[in-house]
Amino acid sequence: MPPQHDKLYLTRLGIDSYKEAVIYMREDCHVCRSEGLTAHARVRVTLGDRFVIATLNTISSEILEKDHAGLSEYAWKLIGANEKDLISVSHARPILSMSHVRSKIYGNRLSAENIKMIVEDISAGLYADIHIAAFLSACAGGRMDMEEIVNLTRAMVNVGNRITWGTGLVVDKHCVGGLPGNRTTPIVVSIVAAFGLIIPKTSSRAITSPAGTADTMEVLAPVELNIKSMRRVVEQENGCIVWGGSVDLSPADDLLIQVEKALDLDSEGQLVASVISKKISAGSNHILIDIPVGPTAKVRDISAAQILENYLVTVGKELDISIKTCISDGTAPVGRGIGPALEARDIVAVLSGDSAAPLDLKERAILLAGHILEFSPDVTEGQGMAIARKILDNGRAWQKFQAICAAQGGMREIPQAQYKHIIHAPHSGTIQSIDNRKIAKIAKLAGAPYTKAAGVDLYIHVGQKIDKGAPVYSIHTNSPGELTYSLNFLAEGNHIIQIKED
């Protein structure tokens, strides 16, 4: 017997379309016919008390039986589907909040209520990727004012989960990014947690870089913890380093970020709202934000850093949290490795006191940990760094890091890449500069962050003398094709490292 007029049985087709909800329906099925549904239509798929808004792809082959429909894996999980479940399908109603997005595109301000509607609709999954792309494009390029950013932040806090840790001091850190290899977080968290402060750190995966902290940490331990597990780790060890996406603190932000990533688009207002909303949702009340400045970093000069600092501090104040910023040197990559596994190796070297550990990464971690320790009423201003250095040097941070990894599910071996290609100095001289953006590009072309072992390993630092033919850096990859992309990029005349002849 055929199901009701708007109903179809589910078949799991196993199609992974990433974070886009898609429904697959036979173009000759009774629902497409009776509802006049054609490919690209947005439909509402209901199963029990759950629903998802999906884009329709019609099927003209036999991969679906009569009276059956399929869902992309993302949509399948969102509504908790099982094989043969009976879903109902109807036209999706127009997204009312898109009229506010259009209004923003036309140059108008968004009210608190407008922003609330947009963020709620995004987190409810009503927006397709193109709607999100339009919203991001309308708000990027400095087109949001302070009040809009405050309202966006508040709206993003309100739609996700929120963790509370009692009434005490809860600290956190964030780095605005753009510096390849700048992976201080696992070191900082270990120092701060060893000292005794609560630091429930959630990190992101790479947005436009070769590795996010979550990608790098995942090399060393599981990072996809749910809130319950995260709470257990923090209650036991004072700190954690987990992927923010899996604790669902900011579902709207996670959707925004995947489109930003595909567009390679960074927006100031979005960045401020994204950072602060996640910290508040994680229950933090004292946050240190590191803003590296350099010609090829994300923030290119001091005045841009000060504008961003002003946004961060003001939005923090409006939302009742204390934000301290640290404008730091962002002229060159930090550490040696760029890419998840190579960065993980550097982190372990610093924490374990390896004599070959990159000194710049160690000093930067001590600086940031020092600032955070000074949030504590027990630490006098100016003494934070000395305390941080001691906790790192005496091995307590390394013990804490291993304990956190164990609590998150067990420490892992660092993988090695299958192919390694060394680039040599074309002439002798002194290293003048390293282009952060281009070195990141090579690491990405080599497969980072998707391939953990892929990336770039730097053998030199700025100011160092080098002989002709000496190794400058190596490209690590698991695929000959990706090695070719990296080498082609170099062959096109891209200068990554400037060597001044003496």
Add this chain to the structure above:
Amino acid sequence: MPPQHDKLYLTRLGIDSYKEAVIYMREDCHVCRSEGLTAHARVRVTLGDRFVIATLNTISSEILEKDHAGLSEYAWKLIGANEKDLISVSHARPILSMSHVRSKIYGNRLSAENIKMIVEDISAGLYADIHIAAFLSACAGGRMDMEEIVNLTRAMVNVGNRITWGTGLVVDKHCVGGLPGNRTTPIVVSIVAAFGLIIPKTSSRAITSPAGTADTMEVLAPVELNIKSMRRVVEQENGCIVWGGSVDLSPADDLLIQVEKALDLDSEGQLVASVISKKISAGSNHILIDIPVGPTAKVRDISAAQILENYLVTVGKELDISIKTCISDGTAPVGRGIGPALEARDIVAVLSGDSAAPLDLKERAILLAGHILEFSPDVTEGQGMAIARKILDNGRAWQKFQAICAAQGGMREIPQAQYKHIIHAPHSGTIQSIDNRKIAKIAKLAGAPYTKAAGVDLYIHVGQKIDKGAPVYSIHTNSPGELTYSLNFLAEGNHIIQIKED
């Protein structure tokens, strides 16, 4: 024997994802593994000397055999695939022109060269829908200046097919739109072609309205002609009314329009470039552009109309074509029917001299045809309308229309909707106004333009007296679900028609 490292056999899965190129590959296939490809990656799919850039969806079920891949129907047709063809798959290179889109988002101007690169990449299919959405959002809201619009228009002419008709006068018309039921084109083309001028009319399908001219004309005759067939029709009958998408005059524009439609976004610069590039590609050199003005039309007041007029005339001049504009009354819908089939019925009534034909549609068609006839050196200024009226009244236009329909593939019967719901006057009085946008919304909720017979039939016009309980309009639909959407929209307190009590 397994195919080479980057090669897979094609299986036709028959998945219609509209105009998005998608490749389906098993997540465990040798290409995904060796290249480190995961869902959402952009890949280059090559078959012989053709290629397409597609978004990867990975498959974890048995709908694909080992060593096989599928393509969305759009991608399948773009590369001219056949079952079991051997394709090669590699990472797509980053889209270089997206850096110009990002620059535009950040508020910078686009150079002629930037725009050329963007348009070429769009028409080559390198942009996914989200990239197009970002480009449209960055350019909408008056963010393109005159030079950018000129360059966009020129770039769009250069990427598509271009038809030439010798050296003589070739006329065309366009209506900026926003008036439901304003379907003068088939009448105007019939009059002008009967007079003897060449009018190779290509029309669009609905972008954000309940029917585009191509949707309405398709009710009466085939409109998906290729360039060769279009040329035959025009050479035989002086004119045609075909869908612009099938003659591929502006492949970039067709891709832009489908995303504009999904975002419900109209952009002035895009509109000017879209209209003029298509006319030039169709070989026209004298164009009349109708700009209806009214509070609920697309152009809301005279000053906005004049800005648009200035853009159109200036861009036309820069591209060596003559543009005449006609700012007309856009306060209320034109004719009776709104939706493809109902509008087609009105057109036939006017052309065939039916005494019940809507007078406003007839007069508007005569006005526009009159202006176009005055492009002819044989017609004195001020005499165009009289000539147009005569050709319509003596049946020559009706004969010409039937001949055009026959040449395009044969005239068709107009379909009737299965359900018809009449709305009655809540009280007596005089019709004050009709809301173009809301009446269009109801027609769309009823299924127009996808369901040809769906739409709204108006029984009244502004200024008319009406008794309580008299029929005001009817909603036509083929689906009970869609009737419900329309009625819900009314139930939410949307006032479509204002009746002033006497």
